Amino acid sequence: DGGITQSPKYLFRKEGQNVTLSCEQNLNHDAMYWYRQDPGQGLRLIYYSQIVNDFQKGDIAEGYSVSREKKESFPLTVTSAQKNPTAFYLCASSTQGSGEQFFGPGTRLTVL
Amino acid sequence: AQKVTQAQTEISVVEKEDVTLDCVYETRDTTYYLFWYKQPPSGELVFLIRRNSFDEQNEISGRYSWNFQKSTSSFNFTITASQVVDSAVYFCALSESMYSGGGADGLTFGKGTHLIIQP
Numbered sequence: 001d002g003g004i005t006q007s008p009k010y011l012f013r014k015e016g017q018n019v020t021l022s023c024e025q026n027l028n029h030d031a032m033y034w035y036r037q038d039p040g041q042g043l044r045l046i047y048y049s050q051i052v053n054d055f056q057k058g059d060i061a062e063g064y065s066v067s068r069e070k071k072e073s074f075p076l077t078v079t080s081a082q083k084n085p086t087a088f089y090l091c092a093s094s095t096q097g098s099g100e101q102f103f104g105p106g107t108r109l110t111v112l
Numbered sequence: 113a114q115k116v117t118q119a120q121t122e123i124s125v126v127e128k129e130d131v132t133l134d135c136v137y138e139t140r141d142t143t144y145y146l147f148w149y150k151q152p153p154s155g156e157l158v159f160l161i162r163r164n165s166f167d168e169q170n171e172i173s174g175r176y177s178w179n180f181q182k183s184t185s186s187f188n189f190t191i192t193a194s195q196v197v198d199s200a201v202y203f204c205a206l207s208e209s210m211y212s213g214g215g216a217d218g219l220t221f222g223k224g225t226h227l228i229i230q231p
Binding site: 033035040041042043044045048056058088090092100101102103104105106108 | 121159218221
């Protein structure tokens, strides 16, 4: 089955630790995205990548980092510099020109 | 800068009633794309529709319909004869990207409308 997988579904982290969220897609999509969702809020764009080995900052990139070494993978690292990391993180992908973004099931990160 | 406003934070109706979710957007571009997504309790976003700024025709898909009016910068979503399974958070989103198809640079989302359909 084609789709986007995110792991883990729930993640707990101690304050001051870096943590990496996984996002994998087998849809052969060129573009991938990371969004953050807070309770009662819409999604906000963290980073996006339109092609391998290239990525761009979104609206709230501070405290986050990404890599895009493979077309199918776009991991997000939440660093200790992110002051309020507890949130629901959603990964998405799309083909160039389609406009429609397909979303993964999300990772809920809680900082203890 | 682009912005999407969904003024209705929460709507509660009884099953079989019709319900309209409002979406108002702001953009400086003449070419843009509008989207609606559904987020059920599981959390995963489900794509419902994409509309480009040059196509103002209303669209109907089963019980769902969308009304796009450039004059009022609105892209409203109506569910006819609502069902309990329609309960979810619905997001309206905008892309100003000129890249064909829109969305290549990411989407700007509204805060969402939580729709509750009571049996």
